Amino acid sequence: MTTLCLVETDGGAVTDASARALTFARSLGTVVGAVAFTDGGSVSLSESLAEYGVNLLYVVSSIDDYAPQAWARALSELTGFVPTTAVVAAGTDRGNEVLAHLGAITGLPMAANCVSAALSGGLFTITRQRWAGLLLEDAELDAPVALLTVATDAVAPVPAPVSPGLQIVAMDGKTGVVSAYAFKVSQVSAADLVVRAEESATGGGGQSLASARVVVGGGRGVGGAEGFAPLEELADLLGGVVGVSRVVTSEGWRPHTMQVGQTGTKITPDLYLACGISGAIQHFAGCSGAKHIIAINTDPSAPMMTRADYAVVGDLHEVVPALIQALRTRGT
Amino acid sequence: MDILVCVKRVPTVGGVITLTADRQAIDTKASGFTISPHEECAVEEAVRLVERFGGSVTVVSLGPVAAEEQLRACLALGASAAVLIETPDGVETGPIATAAALHAVASSGAFDLVLLGNEASDTGDYQVGIRLAHLLGRPAATGIKALTVADDGASLAASRTYRGVLETFTLPLPCVVTVKEGINLPRYPSLPGRLRAKRAAITRVPVGADVADDFRMTRLHVPDVPEKQATVLGHGVDAVPALVAVLEELGVVPS
Numbered sequence: 061m062t063t064l065c066l067v068e069t070d071g072g073a074v075t076d077a078s079a080r081a082l083t084f085a086r087s088l089g090t091v092v093g094a095v096a097f098t099d100g101g102s103v104s105l106s107e108s109l110a111e112y113g114v115n116l117l118y119v120v121s122s123i124d125d126y127a128p129q130a131w132a133r134a135l136s137e138l139t140g141f142v143p144t145t146a147v148v149a150a151g152t153d154r155g156n157e158v159l160a161h162l163g164a165i166t167g168l169p170m171a172a173n174c175v176s177a178a179l180s181g182g183l184f185t186i187t188r189q190r191w192a193g194l195l196l197e198d199a200e201l202d203a204p205v206a207l208l209t210v211a212t213d214a215v216a217p218v219p220a221p222v223s224p225g226l227q228i229v230a231m232d233g234k235t236g237v238v239s240a241y242a243f244k245v246s247q248v249s250a251a252d253l254v255v256r257a258e259e260s261a262t263g264g265g266g267q268s269l270a271s272a273r274v275v276v277g278g279g280r281g282v283g284g285a286e287g288f289a290p291l292e293e294l295a296d297l298l299g300g301v302v303g304v305s306r307v308v309t310s311e312g313w314r315p316h317t318m319q320v321g322q323t324g325t326k327i328t329p330d331l332y333l334a335c336g337i338s339g340a341i342q343h344f345a346g347c348s349g350a351k352h353i354i355a356i357n358t359d360p361s362a363p364m365m366t367r368a369d370y371a372v373v374g375d376l377h378e379v380v381p382a383l384i385q386a387l388r389t390r391g392t
Numbered sequence: 393m394d395i396l397v398c399v400k401r402v403p404t405v406g407g408v409i410t411l412t413a414d415r416q417a418i419d420t421k422a423s424g425f426t427i428s429p430h431e432e433c434a435v436e437e438a439v440r441l442v443e444r445f446g447g448s449v450t451v452v453s454l455g456p457v458a459a460e461e462q463l464r465a466c467l468a469l470g471a472s473a474a475v476l477i478e479t480p481d482g483v484e485t486g487p488i489a490t491a492a493a494l495h496a497v498a499s500s501g502a503f504d505l506v507l508l509g510n511e512a513s514d515t516g517d518y519q520v521g522i523r524l525a526h527l528l529g530r531p532a533a534t535g536i537k538a539l540t541v542a543d544d545g546a547s548l549a550a551s552r553t554y555r556g557v558l559e560t561f562t563l564p565l566p567c568v569v570t571v572k573e574g575i576n577l578p579r580y581p582s583l584p585g586r587l588r589a590k591r592a593a594i595t596r597v598p599v600g601a602d603v604a605d606d607f608r609m610t611r612l613h614v615p616d617v618p619e620k621q622a623t624v625l626g627h628g629v630d631a632v633p634a635l636v637a638v639l640e641e642l643g644v645v646p647s
Contacts, residue, residue: 160519164526169607257559316574374628
């Protein structure tokens with residue numbers, strides 16, 4: 061049996077979120093087959109898949125744009141071709157959306173944002189996130205094929221290199237090593253292709269909040285839209301980006317795209333430097349995937365201060381400029 | 393333009409989440425109730441579209457009788473009608489059954505657009521909108537942060553930012569769209585709106601035939617938060633040298 065894992069790619073390699081999904085897929089104990097919707101299996105893609113223990117890659121190259129329902133239709137077709145235990149995807153906008161379509165097409169249940177899963181006697185026992193991870197649900201899934209998305213902030217990517225050359229398989233049965241085949245999907249209809257993404261640059265540029273290694277957070281304590289310049293400067297110095305709490309976007313100080321939290325972005329940086337953020341639980345739902353948290357706050361009893369690894373008791377308007385100066389002085 | 397908005401009554405979660413003794417639900421004895429932030433934005437978006445195109449906003453909720461509180465809150469914001477698909481108290485309905493129940497209401501009227509929140513804040517199933525779209529045989533877009541309906545009302549452009557790239561989906565109407573917080577800033581209810589909502593009649597319909605769900609919750613638990621004792625690096629600017637040392641130790645700045 062095979063666990064199929066939808067992988068998203070970036071610059072020919074597997075994304076961080078998909079590496080987490082692959083790590084989760086391996087835990088089910090079956091062969092892992094990756095499914096990629098790309099022009100072809102590049103060397104870098106097969107290398108990054110092999111690093112995460114992938115034995116097989118199914119390349120779908122006949123769907124040009126991101127079209128969620130068409131992707132799901134192709135996955136549905138693939139589950140008829142490969143004896144499938146589960147279909148796994150990262151719990152991203154795309155992963156959740158494609159698997160929901162797959163659930164609707166097949167009538168199968170789908171469990172979103174799973175933390176762990178085990179198969180025993182034909183029954184899946186699953187732990188998944190509710191309330192964006194503030195609560196966990198233990199559940200049983202009784203289905204011929206389990207559709208699971210993976211909580212990307214709760215499952216760390218763990219490499220498990222495989223040595224044999226990666227096989228690339230196309231639906232027509234041809235196999236080979238690192239070469240592209242047209243995946244002739246027969247079941248995708250015009251209706252499946254009605255909704256397709258037209259991509260354009262946002263103009264924002266830079267790195268994304270979701271994948272940044274350093275995030276400098278700003279909350280109510282920043283005091284206003286103009287207060288963010290020092291945080292931006294600090295983020296630049298640390299090679300990171302600025303994220304904000306919900307109050308900041310509600311007040312219109314910064315756009316919602318910068319929000320960290322249950323209804324914003326979930327971040328998984330090495331360092332989250334939270335400045336003037338008290339730490340509502342909805343905010344922790346977005347930042348608890350951070351490896352290390354440093355908090356700067358005037359209130360030493362604020363939840364963010366007590367749950368951080370390191371705390372500085374003080375006014376961010378004094379501490380942040382002093383930190384910037386110290387970093388510039390030492391030539392960082 | 394006639395729009396249906398689907399909303400769900402969920403507990404207002406404050407500082408800590410407390411579970412009932414049987415661990416089957418959140419203890420709501422001391423909490424209020426609300427709808428998800430994404431859904432507040434869905435209601436606001438619908439009201440704005442009807443202000444522009446004319447038509448009606450119907451809100452529907454699957455839940456206990458008490459969910460009338462949330463439906464009235466939506467009426468106060470400008471929705472014109474409300475439907476409650478009544479479920480027994482304490483019964484949680486899974487996503488497949490929820491989509492089926494909403495479908496019964498959505499297919500009973502000629503709605504040009506069905507709006508939902510991207511996910512309910514409690515169960516976070518991420519699928520009800522899409523399952524509903526398939527039942528209706530209509531296209532769907534999810535996670536939408538900007539919505540523009542064409543002047544002729546025949547299509548809409550729905551966009552979101554995904555991994556730093558703007559994705560725009562063009563959908564013919566009728567269709568289903570799930571939205572996220574940030575698509576708009578919801579208004580506060582007006583006093584006349586609140587008075588009107590208080591008096592408004594809410595249509596109650598029974599939940600349809602039981603739909604088997606092969607996904608069964610066993611129990612809930614609050615994840616362990618590692619007991620951390622934050623290391624206090626100091627007070628004010630005096631803490632900066634220690635802060636720099638920590639940044640070096642974490643490898644964020646070269647040592």
